[in-house]
Amino acid sequence: MNLVGLCFAAEVTKTVSLTTGKNLAVLRFEGWGISDPLTDFLTEEFRSTIRELEIFQVQDRGITNEINIFYPRKKDYWACWSQECVLDLGRRLNVNYIIAGNIQKKDGDEFLINGRLFSVDMETMLNEFAMNSSGITDSLLLEMKKMAYNVSGLPIPDTLSVGSDTSQVVTTGDLNRKNSWSKLPPIPSKIKALMMSTVLPGSGQLWAQKKYPGYGFMGTEATLATAALVAYIQYKRSWGDFEDNYDAYQDGSDPHDLISLRPRVIQYAEDTRRYNAFMRNIRSVGASIWIVNMVHAYLAAPNDDFFDGEYFFDLEYRPDVNQFQFKFNF
Amino acid sequence: MFKRFIFLFCFWSFSCQEAEYNLDNPFDPANMDLVPPALFFHPPKINTSLGQVVSVELYGLELDSAAAAHLKVKYDWGRLKYEYITPNEFFTGINNPVEIIIQEEGLLDIYIYYLPDMQSSQNEGGTWSLASIYFTAIAIGESDLEYDPVITILRDSNNDPVLINEFGMGKINID
Numbered sequence: 250m251n252l253v254g255l256c257f258a259a260e261v262t263k264t265v266s267l268t269t270g271k272n273l274a275v276l277r278f279e280g281w282g283i284s285d286p287l288t289d290f291l292t293e294e295f296r297s298t299i300r301e302l303e304i305f306q307v308q309d310r311g312i313t314n315e316i317n318i319f320y321p322r323k324k325d326y327w328a329c330w331s332q333e334c335v336l337d338l339g340r341r342l343n344v345n346y347i348i349a350g351n352i353q354k355k356d357g358d359e360f361l362i363n364g365r366l367f368s369v370d371m372e373t374m375l376n377e378f379a380m381n382s383s384g385i386t387d388s389l390l391l392e393m394k395k396m397a398y399n400v401s402g403l404p405i406p407d408t409l410s411v412g413s414d415t416s417q418v419v420t421t422g423d424l425n426r427k428n429s430w431s432k433l434p435p436i437p438s439k440i441k442a443l444m445m446s447t448v449l450p451g452s453g454q455l456w457a458q459k460k461y462p463g464y465g466f467m468g469t470e471a472t473l474a475t476a477a478l479v480a481y482i483q484y485k486r487s488w489g490d491f492e493d494n495y496d497a498y499q500d501g502s503d504p505h506d507l508i509s510l511r512p513r514v515i516q517y518a519e520d521t522r523r524y525n526a527f528m529r530n531i532r533s534v535g536a537s538i539w540i541v542n543m544v545h546a547y548l549a550a551p552n553d554d555f556f557d558g559e560y561f562f563d564l565e566y567r568p569d570v571n572q573f574q575f576k577f578n579f
Numbered sequence: 580m581f582k583r584f585i586f587l588f589c590f591w592s593f594s595c596q597e598a599e600y601n602l603d604n605p606f607d608p609a610n611m612d613l614v615p616p617a618l619f620f621h622p623p624k625i626n627t628s629l630g631q632v633v634s635v636e637l638y639g640l641e642l643d644s645a646a647a648a649h650l651k652v653k654y655d656w657g658r659l660k661y662e663y664i665t666p667n668e669f670f671t672g673i674n675n676p677v678e679i680i681i682q683e684e685g686l687l688d689i690y691i692y693y694l695p696d697m698q699s700s701q702n703e704g705g706t707w708s709l710a711s712i713y714f715t716a717i718a719i720g721e722s723d724l725e726y727d728p729v730i731t732i733l734r735d736s737n738n739d740p741v742l743i744n745e746f747g748m749g750k751i752n753i754d
Contacts, residue, residue: 491600498607499604502606505668507606508607508609508640508706511602511609514602518598524595
């Protein structure tokens with residue numbers, strides 16, 4: 250009853266994000282050839298995007314920037330690009346992960362954005378990112394956003410360039426060439442993962458970087474399909490033998506032949522029934538796993554920041570009652 | 580890729596046909612209500628016309644191994660005229676069998692012997708035709724074909740009788 254009540258109270262249930270509990274600090278990006286306010290703005294945009302993706306618990310800008318008291322050369326993090334320096338700052342900030350990066354203006358309107366993700370606990374660099382941007386500030390915002398997806402280990406949505414944030418109008422050369430009438434409405438990542446897994450089990454999970462479940466579903470369905478295929482081949486063979494023997498039995502007139510055909514007809518008919526039943530069972534199991542795979546793909550896919558609507562259903566964990574709850578939204 | 584998808588879809592959605600059968604062939608010994616081992620006429624009923632030559636097989640159902648047979652067959656000699664007999668598979672090994680026919684009015688005494696070879700002195704038994712009798716229809720009417728259960732006997736290579744539980748009947752209808 251309590252659960253039912255909670256389910257129907259879905260509209261008023263506060264969504265609790267599934268965070269990993271990993272603390273991340275984003276150091277102010279070093280700007281080369283771009284203004285300090287713009288560098289601050291881009292860093293903060295990058296920080297907030299990672300925060301919205303809910304993979305890391307991103308430390309607030311004010312706390313992160315307190316490292317200035319530890320580091321005498323104000324705003325000069327370029328010198329703190331090495332692992333030792335960044336890890337030292339990470340320990341001081343008491344975070345698990347830390348990101349350092351820089352934005353360099355190259356020739357003309359081209360910018361190069363570099364970022365490094367370090368694990369403070371493991372004392373190692375986990376990943377390094379580099380992105381090119383040709384355009385003005387809005388393009389840089391876009392690239393920072395993409396980098397946030399990369400850092401979070403999530404696939405970059407195809408529709409990121411047509412986001413709902415009007416401040417992020419796409420101005421890159423390629424995107425400008427697209428006609429506005431040819432743009433399709435954005436497909437939320439969850440729906441996209443669902444569609445992919447509907448067509449090919451596990452593909453949605455793989456797309457959402459959930460490799461093990463993805464390969465698991467794909468492998469399970471492939472195994473079942475192989476078993477069903479083998480059963481189908483056996484069935485076809487038995488069916489062919491059944492037809493041959495049954496036709497010979499019906500047309501035959503020699504008792505010697507008929508008495509030997511009779512048990513064969515019965516045996517092959519039994520074989521076809523057995524293989525058919527086996528295939529039906531495999532189909533049932535395969536279809537069930539297929540459906541589970543579709544639901545899992547929907548749940549495993551990341552939320553899109555451009556998609557501000559409600560999903561049809563969602564699974565959330567409520568720490569106050571220590572329960573997972575399944576929500577419907579109508 | 581598209582073809583693979585179509586194949587996958589068909590593979591999952593098709594419905595295999597269930598095997599339905601009806602084993603009601605009248606020539607099937609299982610449908611003759613005979614308790615094996617048995618002797619019967621095949622076909623059990625023949626329709627023919629006046630002047631035609633018809634053949635009927637003397638058939639054994641699940642017989643044990645045998646080396647010789649004495650088959651006494653009764654028929655209506657007013658409607659059927661005996662022509663000749665040919666031995667069939669049951670007593671045919673590497674060598675062809677030897678047959679001796681004694682014909683009386685309406686009675687046929689058929690002696691068939693398996694000719695031993697280096698491998699065996701009797702056949703392997705089973706469901707086989709022993710011999711075919713050829714008659715000419717000489718008068719309109721119906722003639723029964725019967726084995727004489729007292730005289731008819733099969734023997735193995737030790738001259739022991741071979742069990743026969745039942746004798747089937749035959750009928751020739753002449754129009």
